[in-house]
Amino acid sequence: MYRFADWSLTESNFNKGLERLIxxxxxxxxxxxxxxxxxxxxxxxxxxxGLGETDTHFAHACSLCQQKLNSGIRYNNRKRMTDLKHFEKQHLHSEWSRVQKDLNIIK
Ligand SMILES: [Zn+2]
Ligand SMILES: [Zn+2]
Incomplete structure (x- = not known):
């Protein structure tokens, strides 16, 4: 986690390091x-x-990769996405917003 922070891990850059870790x-x-x-x-x-490129990516697998993962290990995708509500608690709002869009699609 320390390596994902820019120079030193502080309260203000904690979420950036957490996003990179995720x-x-x-x-x-x-x-x-x-x-x-x-x-x-x-x-x-x-x-x-590199981390600069990682920062531009989402912490989110596309639907094709989710299908590949689910075909290899069966899991409840709705439960998985619902459990990602911790994104919101951790103030990872853009990631939680993408999860909510996916949840709305599979309703
Ligand atoms: Zn790789
Ligand atoms: Zn993909």
Whole structure:
């Protein structure tokens, strides 16, 4: 977590480091389940060449990568997305907003 902060971890840059941690962890966990890099530029499974590029990505897998993950390990996608309400509690509003859009689509 310290490495994802710019220079030193403070209360004011904590969320930026947390977002980076979520993005990098989600990306690497995707590889653990044999998902290859995605061509969708906004997908968290898209490759990145550094933190600057990581910052431009969403902490969100595209629908194709979510389908790949769900076909390999069956999980309740609605429950997973609902559990991501912690994004809001952590003030990761843009990520929570994307999750809410997905939840509205699968209703
Ligand atoms: Zn990768
Ligand atoms: Zn993808």
């Amino acid at each position: 993005k990098i962890s989600s990306h690497e966990i995707g590889h653990m389940f044999r998902i290859s890099h995605c061509l969708n530029a906004n997908c968290v499974i898209n490759g990145t060449n």
